[in-house]
Amino acid sequence: MTARTAGVLAEVAQERERQHAKWGEQNHDPAVWLMVLAEEVGEANQAAFEKLFPAFDKQAAARGPRTWADYREELIQVAAVAVQAVESLDRQSAGERRGVGGGGGCGGPLCKQLYESPLPSAGPLPQGERVKRRLSFSLSPRYPAKNCATQNARAVGR
DSSP states (O other): OOHHHHHHHHHHHHHHHHHHHHHOOOOOOHHHHHHHHHHHHHHHHHHHHHHHOGGGOTTHHHHOOOOHHHHHHHHHHHHHHHHHHHHHHHHHHTTOOOOSTTSOSOSSHHHHHHHHSOOOOSSOOOHHHHHHHHHHHHTSTTSOGGGHHHHHHHHTTO
């Protein structure tokens, strides 16, 4: 491993620590992690796009033009979320999953609602549609999956 690689991995570890301090341990289904990871990749895409095409950067007046450092910072976050997803998968594989009823999530009231509550429908839904509706709920602005610890704390008045 090169010194440069070790330095980048140290930055990813530092970002993981920051994420853990902010949101705590998170245990989601792999499909939810892919959605969270895709959102982070989208932010990296946006940073690169706005650097290459500043005329399309609607926030430049407020924060200044994008730099390659912004893009790099987003990539570190992408890597840290990928590591977090692997950590979650490893916990689940080792039987350490703290999800509710084996369904996933962190066990808080919002994740419990997400994974255990029946979905409103006119009848039985195919499994794929159930998953799609649950993912769409879990990633809604009202209940963002990537900060469920914060949202669960708010839900119980902490």
